[in-house]
């Protein structure tokens with residue numbers, strides 16, 4: 001309608017407000033020219049002479065230069081839409097069109113526009129989504145890479161990347177927390193592994209498919225072969241252990257059993273357990289060879305003590321019966337001497353036995369500063385009689401760091417060691433004058449006892465056994481010496497408590513030298 005007004009206006013500009021009939025040809029709309037008084041100078045659709053002065057669109061056009069209204073045309077009896085424009089002070093150009101036609105055209109145009117907008121929107125939406133998707137996908141891929149790499153998350157997004165920066169901060173914190181936790185777990189795991197690997201109990205964990213999940217160093221060293229394999233029976237080299245595992249897998253019942261491995265001569269306390277919640281089997285083997293040995297020694301020890309006591313006891317019984325029937329005073333005296341000797345022997349056995357028990361039961365050392373001179377003097381004075389009887393010559397050498405001769409020692413235990421060594425040097429000596437060199441030396445770390453004699457010496461074959469309990473060298477040579485076979489084992493026990501060392505130098509011509517070195 002505005003276009004039509006423009007055309008009319010141009011027409012008027014060229015021709016003036018004349019030849020109005022020509023207007024019919026230049027626009028298909030109804031054109032009305034109204035003058036200032038409301039008089040209809042021209043109407044392309046009717047010959048109305050009705051005054052249009054108060055038509056709303058005309059009033060508005062004269063007043064505001066443009067006017068607009070929709071109403072039922074009283075001239076054409078049809079709903080029309082009017083658009084008026086002031087041409088000059090005197091005229092208004094009015095263009096009218098059928099409201100229905102216009103409405104229809106507006107509707108059609110609107111529809112086309114709406115459809116166009118919708119299509120455009122859909123297109124934009126899809127494009128936007130694709131671009132956005134790619135954008136987020138790229139960013140998320142980067143994030144995923146960082147998270148998967150397990151590395152510390154660094155700054156990846158600038159602050160202006162508003163959409164993701166928040167999300168990235170959360171991921172970054174989460175990743176950094178994870179890394180910290182993983183580090184902690186790794187530390188804990190390595191600690192556990194260290195503990196797991198150093199404990200002397202051998203441990204094996206197997207899953208329900210007979211595969212080895214875990215094993216500690218002790219198990220690997222003691223029971224694995226070099227063959228590559230995942231299943232327990234491929235790796236464990238001893239049949240007995242394989243059988244035990246098989247039993248555990250079949251029965252699923254806890255097992256506690258002692259197992260002796262023939263090939264290594266070792267005895268193990270084995271325990272097997274099925275953990276139903278985790279679905280694996282745990283097998284542990286503890287080496288109890290030592291305690292088994294100890295048990296055997298204890299048993300042997302008790303039977304030896306009884307045996308050793310039985311001989312003098314039988315002798316005493318026999319000679320006492322003989323004594324009752326004997327009238328000869330000389331014979332009586334000799335029987336009584338024999339009884340006495342046997343009692344002495346029993347006393348020796350019991351004393352040594354008690355000493356050994358005492359040393360064994362008090363494994364802790366009772367260390368305090370004591371005079372080395374005093375220790376040696378006390379030991380020698382206890383043995384005064386035998387030293388005199390056997391013409392023993394004792395050479396003493398004492399060398400301590402402090403002049404007063406005080407050293408930190410367990411006095412009682414050191415006295416037992418020195419006494420037993422001197423006793424042996426006297427007992428196993430067939431010289432007219434047994435000579436014993438006793439040397440007590442102190443260094444910064446050690447205290448050393450050396451007892452050297454000119455006695456009968458010890459053969460090489462006996463050297464390895466003389467520290468065993470009740471071991472006595474060839475009875476024929478030593479039976480009359482009244483020993484119990486416990487003296488050196490007591491010395492060894494004490495040296496072990498001290499974490500010390502024994503050196504033995506001996507041969508059957510030069511005699512014996514025993515050197516005991518203990519930590520101060």
Ligand code: ADP
Nearest residue numbers: 424428457466472473483484485486487488512
């Ligand atoms: P016991 O002296 O009571 O028999 P020991 O354990 O002290 O027991 O000694 C074990 C054995 O070692 C002795 O029976 C003896 O044959 C030998 N023996 C120990 N000391 C000496 C020594 N100084 N000289 C020679 N033989 C020794």
